[in-house]
Amino acid sequence: MNLEKVIFGFFIVLAMTLNFGFFLGDIDNPNHHHVYELYAAIVVSLIATILKFGDRTQVGAVLLSTSLAADLQLISAAILWAIMDGHMDASSLTVYIVSLSGGALMANFVSVILLISETISQRR
Amino acid sequence: MDNILFLILRRLRRPLILIILSFAIAILGLTLMPGVDDKGNPWHMSVFQAFYVISYTATTIGYGEIPYAYSHAQRLWMTFSIYLTVIPWFYALGKIITLLQDTSLRHAITTERFAKSVRMLQEPFYILCSYGESASVLAKALDDKGMRVVVVESLRERLYELELTDTRNVIPSLCADAKLPDTLVHAGVHHPLCSGVVTLTDNDQVNLAVAVAVKTMNPDLPVLARAERDDIAANMASFGTDHIINPYVLFGDQLAVRVHAIGTYILHEWLTDVPGDTLPPPECPPVGKWIVCGYGRFGKSVVKNLEREQITTTIVEAMPDLTGCENCIVGSGTEAKTLIEAGVHNAVGIVAGTDNDINNLSIVMTAYELNPKLFVIVRKNKRHNNALFKQFNADITMHPHDIIAHECLAHMISPLLAQFLALARNHSNAWANALVSQLVSVVGEAVPETWVVTINNKNAPAVTSLIQQNRSVTLMHLTQDPADRRNYLPAVPLMLLRNNEPWLVPAGSTTLQEGDKILFCGKPLAKSIQPKVLNMQKDLLYIIDGIELPDSLVWRWLKS
The missing domain is CATH 3.40.50.720 (NAD(P)-binding Rossmann-like Domain)
Known part of the structure; x- marks a missing residue:
């Protein structure tokens, strides 16, 4: 067992689960989507991105790009929230934010699938 | 460049993760600390506000307590956050600066930049595998002639000299060992526009290694190599090195030519010097x-x-x-x-x-x-x-390095010029003197340009189409002025190559055939005007017949 691989896998899976946790719930109900969950998802997603830096394999490159896609959508959601909070109807704002996080969830999902497929293809 | 980017990213992994973690903890804590707004109501900072506050605190900018004065709990957390975030921030900055000063990284960056500037070259260029005494003279002469040069040199001091030299075109240079095939690849051995490699270091082994490497990687590329020892020269020749230059033999030859045929010597010096220079009258020993x-x-x-x-x-x-x-x-x-x-x-x-x-x-x-x-x-x-x-x-100051540079130039400007000079040596001194005085009367005292004209569809479409119509085009027509056929361009044909058969100083009445190669020497003006005669049938017909053909369909119809 390799500690580096454990940490790597942990952050990638955690990024997806946190994202999923935030996404879960009625799409227009602000009470179902907590700000700290989005916050945690962004932090973990950023760390996962940095962990993927410097891997020159083809799989490594695709992993990095999925992470960048997830970061982009999560950060857009956070910026939208920070700017529009109080300026528009809470439930419609929540719809925008949650749908963005849903996009990020897809990217994270692809990332996890890649991780699993790579793990399975390794013979040992 | 991709490799360098990934190298930087990989080395920065730890400081970046440290920054994210410390920021995450500080921001989270700040939003949890209870505060009071300006009206005395309980208030919690939003995540966005906390991110803003921590960002300016960690980078030591410090705008103060925004938006309201902080409570004790918030101040306590801020104090903790300052120590938590500022230290990783400086650690990361230090890492980035160390990385930029890293010699291996800087070397990778300069190599990559050099290779990129070579890849971007859009004109034919020569690779010089040293920048010593002769190579620097050669580089300057080529640059003055408007040819592009790429330099690889293993001594940094010599490259400083190159950087300080005033050149017409940018000369990409790299401090690297030319013996390494990778260096040669970066310098453009595989580049489609590379027209040759010149290796003039004073170390025969290095020259041999370069010649062999180039001939292995790209056998069609001409190689000019300097060799002092006969066995090395033979070894180079066995690998197909195109021109092997022995400075000592060359010098002795030149001296002998000077003693017995001063005219031939002047011709050689004159045609291989930098255009525009004037030569002092040489002394005869x-x-x-x-x-x-x-x-x-x-x-x-x-x-x-x-x-x-x-x-x-x-x-x-x-x-x-x-x-x-x-x-x-x-x-x-x-x-x-x-x-x-x-x-x-x-x-x-x-x-x-x-x-x-x-x-x-x-x-x-x-x-x-x-x-x-x-x-x-x-x-x-x-x-x-x-x-x-x-x-x-x-009376005579002989500089071996200048002689080497001149010899290389003769080969590089055009193989025809080198052939012409070799043939001229077999002629008498009187012949050379007569030719020199003829050249001086046409092109003046200044060192002329030399160039080659190939009569084929690509390089001289006007001439070939007339030949195909069974019209006779003579050599003289190519030296007439398209603006006024009574005037002649300041250019002299030095040699005509037909079916690999050279004719020295062909007469103006020689009829041209397809596939002819002609070596001209003349003023830069003539070199720039002549393509008009070669490419525009209208101009060529005017020179031959003295009649200006109309350009447009209507005028042609009216004339007919």
């Missing part, structure tokens, strides 16, 4: 008894060539055992006694050919005092001694 000081490789070549011209020589050599000199006067030649012993009083000339500039100057000065009528040939080894040699003003 007298025939009689000569003293040669120094019997190294240089001296041996001089003696051999002088003796071939029926000139008797007396050799002065400090170490006769080492140089294999049997019949010579022992001494360095710098003192009067040795020179008198060698018969300086009844000699007509002296050659100071040691590899030490100061000794050479000392020899010729002493000899000059003893016999002021002497013809003096002095060898100059280092360019930085220029001022000393200028002051002495010998």
Whole structure:
């Protein structure tokens, strides 16, 4: 067992689960989507991105790009929230934010699938 | 460039993760701390506000307590956050700065930049695998002729010199070992526009390695290599090196040409010099008894060539055992006694050919005092001694590095020019003198441009289409002015190559055929005007018939 691989896998899976946790719930109900969950998802997603830096394999490159896609959508959601909070109807704002996080969830999902497929293809 | 980016990212992984973690903790804590707003209501900072506050705190900008004055709990957390975030921030900055100063990374970046600038070259270029004395002269001459050059040199000091030189075009340069195939690849050996590799280092082994590497990677690429030892030269030749230059043999040849055929010598110097320069009238060495000081490789070549011209020589050599000199006067030649012993009083000339500039100057000065009528040939080894040699003003100052550069230029400007010069050496001095005076009367005293015209569909469409119509186009037509056919362009055809059969100085009435290659020499003006005659059928027909053809359909119809 390799500690580096454990940490790597942990952050990638955690990024997806946190994202999923935030996404879960009625799409227009602000009470179902907590700000700290989005916050945690962004932090973990950023760390996962940095962990993927410097891997020159083809799989490594695709992993990095999925992470960048997830970061982009999560950060857009956070910026939208920070700017529009109080300026528009809470439930419609929540719809925008949650749908963005849903996009990020897809990217994270692809990332996890890649991780699993790579793990399975390794013979040992 | 991708590799470098990934290298940076990988090394920065730890500091970046540290920053994210410390920021995450500080922001989270700040949003949880209870505060009071300006109206006394309980208030919690939003995530966005906390991110803003921590960002300016961690980077030590510090705008103060925004938006309301903080509560004790918030201040306590801020104090903790300052220590938590500022330290990783500076750690990361330090890491980035260390990384940028990392020699291996900087080397990777400069190599990549060099390779990129070579890849971007859009014109034919030559690779010089050194920037020593001869290569720097060569680089300057090529640059003056508007040709692109790429330099690879292993000594950084020499590249500083290149960076300080004023050049017309940017010369990409790299400090690297030219022996390594990777370096040659970066320098553009596989580039489709690379027109040749020149390796002129003073180390035969390096030149051999470069020649072999280039011929292995790209066999069609012409290679000019310097070789002093015969076995190395033979080895290079076996690998198909196109031109092997031995500076000592070359120098002796040049001296011999100078002694017996001054006209041929002027022709050679004139055609291979930098365009625009004027040549000083050269001196012709007298025939009689000569003293040669120094019997190294240089001296041996001089003696051999002088003796071939029926000139008797007396050799002065400090170490006769080492140089294999049997019949010579022992001494360095710098003192009067040795020179008198060698018969300086009844000699007509002296050659100071040691590899030490100061000794050479000392020899010729002493000899000059003893016999002021002497013809003096002095060898100059280092360019930085220029001022000393200028002051002495010998009859002939020979600089081996200049000679090498000239020889390379003759091959590089065009293979036809080198062929022409080689053939010219077989002709008499009178022939060369006549040609020089003819050239001077047409193109003037300044060093002319030389260029090659190939008669084919691609390079001279107007000429080939007329030939296909069975019209006869003569060589003279190509030297007429398309603006007024009574005037002639300042250009002279030096050689015509037809079916690999060279004709020296062909007559103007020669009828051209497809596939002919013509070597012209003339003023830059002629070189820029001539393509008009070659490409525009209208201009060519005007020159031949004296009739201006109308351009447009309507006018043609009206005329017919």
